[in-house]
Amino acid sequence: GENVEQHPSTLSVQEGDSAVIKCTYSDSASNYFPWYKQELGKGPQLIIDIRSNVGEKKDQRIAVTLNKTAKHFSLHITETQPEDSAVYFCAASWADSWGKLQFGAGTQVVVTP
Amino acid sequence: DTGVSQNPRHKITKRGQNVTFRCDPISEHNRLYWYRQTLGQGPEFLTYFQNEAQLEKSRLLSDRFSAERPKGSFSTLEIQRTEQGDSAMYLCASSLVRLGRLTDTQYFGPGTRLTVL
Numbered sequence: 001g002e003n004v005e006q007h008p009s010t011l012s013v014q015e016g017d018s019a020v021i022k023c024t025y026s027d028s029a030s031n032y033f034p035w036y037k038q039e040l041g042k043g044p045q046l047i048i049d050i051r052s053n054v055g056e057k058k059d060q061r062i063a064v065t066l067n068k069t070a071k072h073f074s075l076h077i078t079e080t081q082p083e084d085s086a087v088y089f090c091a092a093s094w095a096d097s098w099g100k101l102q103f104g105a106g107t108q109v110v111v112t113p
Numbered sequence: 114d115t116g117v118s119q120n121p122r123h124k125i126t127k128r129g130q131n132v133t134f135r136c137d138p139i140s141e142h143n144r145l146y147w148y149r150q151t152l153g154q155g156p157e158f159l160t161y162f163q164n165e166a167q168l169e170k171s172r173l174l175s176d177r178f179s180a181e182r183p184k185g186s187f188s189t190l191e192i193q194r195t196e197q198g199d200s201a202m203y204l205c206a207s208s209l210v211r212l213g214r215l216t217d218t219q220y221f222g223p224g225t226r227l228t229v230l
Contacts, residue, residue: 103155
């Protein structure tokens, strides 16, 4: 089955700096890669996703890049703000998984003012 | 509010008791998933429904766990004879899978936190 590894496990950044989280996946058949943000006591909230036919996607301060050859994808947050502090999860889904997601272990992001 | 809702939000029970959780997906969403999340980990897939049909169950789902989605709308997850190892956050997600697509965005509910004493 699919295995998703996520790094780093914790990330501290100064407000205004950029944050980058990287994930690798094992199954070359994976074709859908969402990123979720989870705040304490809440469920995961989708922030951006990308499909395997696209190399990069942006939404305001957030961008995701996908390298299918290397089987890795990354989340980029620019101009970080204190409200970006949360746990971020990457996930992958593959063609015959019928949508079920395999999640990484998460990255705790702390943005200090 | 048109998001996914889950009840109860918190449940404390004694070992050996049965518990049941409810998930109400986003209206018209045809697919519903259950995940379990333990502290410091990402959610792990448990099972999913396409309308009222339960199509896959993870090996994590022992025979003490049962899930239903009787009318293709809300779903329930029951755990019988709870054990301390069942303590976790139980998350529900729903999606609208369109014709010709195998995957679509999953929207998560706030979760039910279970504590087994």
